[in-house]
Amino acid sequence: MGKIQLIFKKEDIQPEQMKGKVAVVFDVLFATSTITAALADGASSVIAVYDQSQAREKAKSLEEPYVLAGEDQGRTIEGFHHPLRTHLNPIVKGKHLILSTTNGTVAINRSSQADHLYTSSLLNNREMAKHLIENHNDDTVVLVCSGSSGHYTMEDFYGAGSLISYLVEKGNFELSDAAQTALLFYNGLSISPFQLLRSTRIGEVLVKAGLDEQEIKFVAQEGVLHTIGKYDPSTRQIKEVE
Template sequence: MGNIQLIFKKEDIKPEQMKGKVAVVFDVLFATSTITAALADGARSVIPVYDQAQAREKAKSISEPYVLAGEEQGRTIEGFHHPLRSFLNPIVKGSHLILSTTNGTVAINRSSQADHLYTSSLLNNREMANYLIEQHLEETIVLVCSGTSGHFTMEDFYGAGSLLSYLVEKGSFQLSDSAQTALLFYNGLSISPFQLLRATKIGQILMELGMDENEIKSVAQEGILHTIGKFDPSTRQIKEVER
């Protein structure tokens, strides 16, 4: 029987303690949703970076086609594409997506010492659960909620609870208290994923900044994608798992 732990925010990640574990990172609004969608839309890889300076440096070293996208505190970085599927879908196919976000890409990099590192979202949680059961059933799985600016975020906790619901449906796991709480939270809600995401602090802030609520609706669609994104520590790229 494997066991599942949960980390509430990226600041709680102890990089060296990720060794020997399987990590799954969530930033539902929007980094890991964007990563999943970009791979599904034909991106060659997604390269998650800490900040815009590292993104620009990375771009200089790539000879193949790339797209530079990112946000800082919810605002698109100047000279970068907006990091949402509706903006990236027409341009990512066949290119590497260099992605810089306030929380999600930082959480991915801080988790990169894990033996296996994946990114997940509501879009692909069902498929992620199937894959984890196939590949890592007896291992320790750590669900990493990115949070924001040192704080817990409800949408990432909900995303982790969603994945847990699919995992416990098909496999037997020992859950930590934090993981068990995420599962109970997810199962106990009577509102739709869209209603939940729209009600979160980040959802409210993004809409106040002018975001169309259809962007939130798009990432609230559970189980519509079958893409599994896995981080390769040798290249620092996330690529779709071939099965």
């Protein structure tokens, strides 16, 4: 029997303790949703970096075509593309997406010592659960909620609860108290995923800053993409699982 554990925010990740485990990182608004969509849209890979300086250094070392995208505290980094599917969809096919975000890409890097590292979102949770059951049914799976600047975020907790619901439907897992709480929250919600994401602190802040609500409506869709992103430690790239 496998185990499902949950980490509430990236600051709680102890990198050494990720060894021997399977990690799945969530940043629903928006990093892991963007990663999932970019791979579905034909990106060669996504390279998740800590910050904009690391992104620029990585760009210098790449000989293949790439796209630089990122935000810092919700603002698009100067000279970078906006890190949302609508902006990246027309330009990302056949290119490496170098992505820098305040929370999600940091959580990915802090989780990189896991034996297997994936990124997930509401968009692909159903497919992710199927993959985990087929390949990691006896492992310890750690769901990592990125959070926001040291704080827990409801959207990532909801995203984790969504994945857990699909895992327990078909798989055989023992849930930690935190994982059980996420599942209860997901199952007990009486509003739509869009309404939840729109009402979160991050959702409110981004909409007030001019974000089109259509961006939130897109990432609130469950199971519309079948892409699974997996981190390759040899290249430090997230690629689609074939």
